[in-house]
Amino acid sequence: MTQSTSLTVALQDRSYPIHIGAGLIKQAGKILAPLIQKPRVYIVTDENVAKHHLTPLQDSLQASSVDNNHLILPPGESTKSFANLQVVVEAILSAKVERSTTVIALGGGVVGDLAGFAASMTLRGIDFVQIPTTLLAQVDSSVGGKTGINTGQGKNLAGSFYQPKAVLVDTDTLATLPDRERLAGYAEVCKYGLLGDLGFWEWLEQNGEKVLAGDNKAITHAIEMSCNAKARVVAEDERESGIRALLNLGHTFAHAFEAELGYSGALLHGEAVAFGMVMAFDLSVRLGLCPASDTDRVRAHFETVGLPINPPEPARSIAADVYLGHMAQDKKVADGALTFVLVNGIGQAFLTQDVSPGDVTATLNAALTV
Numbered sequence: 001m002t003q004s005t006s007l008t009v010a011l012q013d014r015s016y017p018i019h020i021g022a023g024l025i026k027q028a029g030k031i032l033a034p035l036i037q038k039p040r041v042y043i044v045t046d047e048n049v050a051k052h053h054l055t056p057l058q059d060s061l062q063a064s065s066v067d068n069n070h071l072i073l074p075p076g077e078s079t080k081s082f083a084n085l086q087v088v089v090e091a092i093l094s095a096k097v098e099r100s101t102t103v104i105a106l107g108g109g110v111v112g113d114l115a116g117f118a119a120s121m122t123l124r125g126i127d128f129v130q131i132p133t134t135l136l137a138q139v140d141s142s143v144g145g146k147t148g149i150n151t152g153q154g155k156n157l158a159g160s161f162y163q164p165k166a167v168l169v170d171t172d173t174l175a176t177l178p179d180r181e182r183l184a185g186y187a188e189v190c191k192y193g194l195l196g197d198l199g200f201w202e203w204l205e206q207n208g209e210k211v212l213a214g215d216n217k218a219i220t221h222a223i224e225m226s227c228n229a230k231a232r233v234v235a236e237d238e239r240e241s242g243i244r245a246l247l248n249l250g251h252t253f254a255h256a257f258e259a260e261l262g263y264s265g266a267l268l269h270g271e272a273v274a275f276g277m278v279m280a281f282d283l284s285v286r287l288g289l290c291p292a293s294d295t296d297r298v299r300a301h302f303e304t305v306g307l308p309i310n311p312p313e314p315a316r317s318i319a320a321d322v323y324l325g326h327m328a329q330d331k332k333v334a335d336g337a338l339t340f341v342l343v344n345g346i347g348q349a350f351l352t353q354d355v356s357p358g359d360v361t362a363t364l365n366a367a368l369t370v
Contacts, residue, residue: 005224009143010235014163018143018227020220024170025056025131029064032129035166036066037100041129042092043070044115045106046079049133052176057106057131068104069095073111077263080110080149082158088118092126102127102165108134108181109141109269113159116147120162130164133173135185135219136270139192139226142167144234144244150263154329155255161239169227171219179212184270186212187277187307189222192229194277194298195249198347200225205297208305246349249341250277253364256326257315266314274307275367283355283363284342294346310370320364324357 004021019031033039041061045054050072061068071091073079092103105115105128112130119128132142148159174182186208193201210218230247237244254269254276261267281298284290299309327338337353344350
């Protein structure tokens with residue numbers, strides 16, 4: 001079997017392994033056969049991923065005598081909709097699955113979120129496995145059990161907490177990933193350093209370009225560090241009643257821009273998270289919580305690797321009040337107050353509701369008028 005690194009998301013009887021390594025899709029049958037109830041799976045993927053990875057996965061499953069059916073969806077964030085949720089659930093049911101059948105989500109965050117949500121609903125819950133094929137999904141959305149879809153009111157506002165039985169991170173899939181997608185995923189890698197690990201951030205400042213250039217040792221280390229960080233947080237706060245919300249650094253801003261731009265290809269999630277984190281640091285400086293030099297470091301590294309530090313041109317003609325309106329629909333609103341993830345410096349994130357709309361508006365206006 002291909003050499004891989006493994007770690008565990010510790011959730012008592014719902015704990016599960018994360019396997020990280022090259023060539024894992026070709027070994028998926030051997031890895032998954034002992035973990036699934038019956039040798040039958042239903043694969044959900046998208047058109048882009050299917051071209052590269054569906055056949056090797058099917059071959060691996062068949063070699064381990066695991067029967068499989070599959071559904072291929074259109075790619076893109078707009079696929080995370082009620083309409084496609086219905087498509088997935090009915091496709092699974094039409095295959096005459098049983099509660100012992102396992103759903104495999106083969107793809108990026110869109111496929112993982114959608115297939116996981118469908119698995120949580122079908123027959124009141126069937127097992128699922130994440131095989132994330134984008135860097136963003138490998139370090140973030142595939143781990144932790146958040147599933148869901150977007151609505152007209154905002155991103156991921158319908159969904160469930162539903163943990164997978166396993167996560168297989170095949171680093172070879174990144175070779176087929178467009179540069180823009182890899183870079184967007186790297187923003188989520190940076191998030192783990194910025195919110196709680198100064199040492200990892202310093203490592204990224206030195207090695208981030210190796211990660212993006214495809215150096216397998218650097219990629220594997222970045223993914224392992226990210227997954228370890230998320231696994232620790234999820235084990236402590238599975239349903240985001242406390243510290244798990246720290247993982248949303250930059251996301252309150254990011255989700256507002258994504259919603260306004262209609263989840264289109266004009267703005268990838270990781271791109272929005274990148275300038276959203278810059279805005280979170282800017283807001284922290286504005287409130288006297290964080291030294292401006294730390295914000296300068298974040299901006300400098302993002303510019304070096306090619307991540308956006310400001311919203312794209314189409315977003316800048318829209319008034320700040322519009323984005324504030326989207327933020328009011330955020331899942332982190334409690335008693336009418338929005339919870340922000342702010343920082344005292346790199347690696348020192350915290351949660352607060354003590355932020356005035358005026359300061360948020362000033363931060364938005366500064367980003368929109370560059």
